Amino acid sequence: MPVDLIVTCAVGFEDLVRGDLLQEHGIRSRSLAPGEILLQDVAESGLGFLSSTTALDRVAVPWDPAAAPQSVVDVVRRLAESVGVEAPVRFRVQAAADVREQVIARFTDVAGWVNAPSDWQVNLDVEQGVAQLGPLAWAARFGTLRRLPAATPVAVVAGLLRLAKCAPHDLLLDPCAGVATVSIVDSIDRPDGRGIAVDLDVEAVDLARQNLIDRGLQGRVEVSAGDATHLAVEDHSVDRVVTDLPFGKRIGSNSNNIELYPRVMREIERVLTPGGRCVLLTDDKRVFKDALARTRGLKIVREQVVRYHGVNPSAYVVTRSRAPGRRAR
Ligand SMILES: C[S@@+](CC[C@H](N)C(=O)[O-])C[C@H]1O[C@@H](n2cnc3c(N)ncnc32)[C@H](O)[C@@H]1O
Numbered sequence: 001m002p003v004d005l006i007v008t009c010a011v012g013f014e015d016l017v018r019g020d021l022l023q024e025h026g027i028r029s030r031s032l033a034p035g036e037i038l039l040q041d042v043a044e045s046g047l048g049f050l051s052s053t054t055a056l057d058r059v060a061v062p063w064d065p066a067a068a069p070q071s072v073v074d075v076v077r078r079l080a081e082s083v084g085v086e087a088p089v090r091f092r093v094q095a096a097a098d099v100r101e102q103v104i105a106r107f108t109d110v111a112g113w114v115n116a117p118s119d120w121q122v123n124l125d126v127e128q129g130v131a132q133l134g135p136l137a138w139a140a141r142f143g144t145l146r147r148l149p150a151a152t153p154v155a156v157v158a159g160l161l162r163l164a165k166c167a168p169h170d171l172l173l174d175p176c177a178g179v180a181t182v183s184i185v186d187s188i189d190r191p192d193g194r195g196i197a198v199d200l201d202v203e204a205v206d207l208a209r210q211n212l213i214d215r216g217l218q219g220r221v222e223v224s225a226g227d228a229t230h231l232a233v234e235d236h237s238v239d240r241v242v243t244d245l246p247f248g249k250r251i252g253s254n255s256n257n258i259e260l261y262p263r264v265m266r267e268i269e270r271v272l273t274p275g276g277r278c279v280l281l282t283d284d285k286r287v288f289k290d291a292l293a294r295t296r297g298l299k300i301v302r303e304q305v306v307r308y309h310g311v312n313p314s315a316y317v318v319t320r321s322r323a324p325g326r327r328a329r
Helices: 015-025 071-083 097-111 134-140 154-164 181-189 202-214 254-271 286-295
Strands: 003-008 029-032 036-042 059-062 090-094 121-124 130-133 171-174 195-199 221-225 238-244 272-282 298-305 313-322
Touching: 015 029, 015 036, 015 097, 015 154, 059 071, 059 097, 071 097, 071 130, 090 097, 097 154, 121 298, 134 181, 154 171, 154 202, 154 298, 154 313, 181 195, 181 202, 181 221, 181 238, 195 202, 202 221, 238 254, 254 272, 254 286, 286 298, 286 313
Parallel strands: 090 121, 171 195, 171 238, 195 221, 238 272
Antiparallel strands: 003 036, 003 059, 029 036, 059 130, 121 130, 272 313, 298 313
């Protein structure tokens, strides 16, 4: 039986996600709210898109809290199977205390679900009338990533990669790679792709290395400790650069960025192929635009504001403004 699903993605990437769902899976949709998309009449046999569309963060089904649990239990089971969540489902209930106890008892008895408010996979929201599979459930797609507090959410990385338009064999560089989220998400869509991941912080590099080894990607992504302003990478050798730059809040500072960004931009200009393309995420927008304006040979072709976790950074799509090595007249 077809089902209606509500999916979420990072605010700002809705149009990209909707376009991909229509083109690649024939799924029609409409925007409900920022970051929230309604998919109507999705065949239950065709839920594979949930695990392959990495820009999706959560999926929910409409749920009538007054109805018998079994109907929603069956749909949630199929959704959980399609994203690789193992039974028994761990759940929590969002409701006033007295209602919450009743709902917990019903779903524990009828469905054999386990009440796990701090480690849930399914959130039953009584007020909103939805049963939602949350981001914890999505870890099943990747295995659990070793992360640091500044790590970029997977759904955001997926949107950045979508803007980067990587070709199957492109070499992708992340010069501020952290725990290598960009390289790992990219590897799902591009089984023949290659990557370079660099970060100044040795703890991040250790975690990145482990994350890559855990997924058998160590042969495809070269990871090293290094400085984004002095990369051990040949001139004009990198097809795509995708990175989440230090915003100057949790990592670095605004005054650091005034020094750092122009040097990183010059280095990116040096390593980028003539037809190369970059997607650079930052919340330090003025400093970024100033740095880019002062970088010969690069230009911003698109700015996409994104919203997640209380920040509103922009993803800047940057290309060459002229062939490398030629002086401006
Ligand atoms: C926003 S975090 C990137 C998070 C990453 N996308 C992830 O998912 O883990 C910015 C990263 O830039 C790194 N960084 C700061 N200055 C750097 C530099 N000069 N060269 C290389 N990496 C640098 C920090 O160590 C941090 O890991």
